[in-house]
Amino acid sequence: MEFEKIPTVPTADEILDRSFRRAASKMRLKRNKDRANEEFVRAVSNGIHDRLVQIIRSFPDLNEVPPFYRDIVDIMWGMDRVKKSLGAVGWAARWARNHGPGLAYQTRKAETPSVIRKRTVARLSSVVHQIDDELRFLNDMRNVLRKLPHVSDEFTVVVAGYPNVGKSSFIRMVSSATPEVASYPFTTKGIIVGHRYAGSDRMQFIDTPGLLDRPAPERNVIERQALTAIINLADVVLCMLDVSEHCGYPIEEQVRLVHEIEQMVSVPVITVVNKSDLVYFDGYLNMSTETGEGIDEVLDTLINVRKRSEKQGETIPC
Ligand SMILES: Nc1nc2c(ncn2[C@@H]2O[C@H](COP(=O)(O)OP(=O)(O)OP(=O)(O)O)[C@@H](O)[C@H]2O)c(=O)[nH]1
Numbered sequence: 001m002e003f004e005k006i007p008t009v010p011t012a013d014e015i016l017d018r019s020f021r022r023a024a025s026k027m028r029l030k031r032n033k034d035r036a037n038e039e040f041v042r043a044v045s046n047g048i049h050d051r052l053v054q055i056i057r058s059f060p061d062l063n064e065v066p067p068f069y070r071d072i073v074d075i076m077w078g079m080d081r082v083k084k085s086l087g088a089v090g091w092a093a094r095w096a097r098n099h100g101p102g103l104a105y106q107t108r109k110a111e112t113p114s115v116i117r118k119r120t121v122a123r124l125s126s127v128v129h130q131i132d133d134e135l136r137f138l139n140d141m142r143n144v145l146r147k148l149p150h151v152s153d154e155f156t157v158v159v160a161g162y163p164n165v166g167k168s169s170f171i172r173m174v175s176s177a178t179p180e181v182a183s184y185p186f187t188t189k190g191i192i193v194g195h196r197y198a199g200s201d202r203m204q205f206i207d208t209p210g211l212l213d214r215p216a217p218e219r220n221v222i223e224r225q226a227l228t229a230i231i232n233l234a235d236v237v238l239c240m241l242d243v244s245e246h247c248g249y250p251i252e253e254q255v256r257l258v259h260e261i262e263q264m265v266s267v268p269v270i271t272v273v274n275k276s277d278l279v280y281f282d283g284y285l286n287m288s289t290e291t292g293e294g295i296d297e298v299l300d301t302l303i304n305v306r307k308r309s310e311k312q313g314e315t316i317p318c
């Protein structure tokens with residue numbers, strides 16, 4: 001994903017330091033002192049403008065990124081907040097570009113160019129300092145974005161369900177991912193991607209944070225990440241139940257969540273009962289990540305779904 005390539009976003013002071021250093025070296029090349037002052041102001045404003053434009057360009061266009069990543073940005077920071085920050089950087093860049101030449105000219109025409117130079121540079125500095133919070137916000141966001149997992153375009157199983165039902169235990173067993181497993185809810189706090197490489201049953205698995213059956217506005221940032229993975233990434237959703245209720249949640253609530261997920265997506269939804277070593281539930285696929293019982297059957301079911309979806313893909317006329 002392009003997010004990995006976003007370089008560190010500098011602070012206002014870092015941008016100014018670099019622009020001053022570069023401008024100072026240009027100034028030294030000028031023999032005429034007044035010209036040197038003018039050149040300094042011009043070089044500072046150009047340096048600021050170019051650096052700010054570089055920052056904006058280093059962020060991918062959020063209208064162009066795949067819906068899953070766009071949703072993640074919206075869930076975690078809010079699209080408006082991100083646009084506001086990038087907009088503020090754009091404003092400062094334009095300010096430097098529009099006012100830089102005029103300020104340089106004023107410096108040259110001034111009776112005491114060195115005094116005017118200091119004053120104009122102070123104005124430029126103040127504009128860059130005005131966007132310092134936005135620059136810091138963008139850098140914090142960049143630090144999170146670049147660690148988002150890479151989701152490839154292949155057959156994808158999204159594992160969903162209530163917290164603590166064994167989603168991560170399953171993903172650890174069947175894929176390359178090694179998510180944390182613990183006996184408390186909301187152990188998984190973000191999307192985790194793993195792959196199963198075994199020959200023809202190669203597929204991508206997505207571990208999601210636990211979801212509760214509750215109205216959308218009450219869902220937190222962690223749950224909303226799970227929802228966007230279900231909606232945007234799944235070729236099949238594997239809904240996991242813990243009938244033993246060792247997870248801490250009643251089975252009725254867990255089943256209601258499965259019905260909600262079925263309403264949300266147009267891809268197949270497969271329900272599997274985990275922890276069959278504790279309680280076996282007739283009429284469902286049963287498995288246990290503790291004993292390994294039923295895991296192969298679940299994988300076979302997923303492979304069959306993939307084969308069916310590939311066949312359907314083949315019959316779609318061009
Ligand atoms: N007895 C039994 N325990 C299991 C089984 N699968 C998972 N567990 C236990 O259930 C607990 C939760 O497992 P996780 O894999 O972390 O569950 P999760 O659904 O990923 O949980 P969250 O990330 O919090 O949503 C852990 O203590 C596991 O050891 C199973 O098949 N049998």
Ligand SMILES: [Mg+2]
Nearest residue numbers: 167168187188
């Ligand atoms: Mg988990």
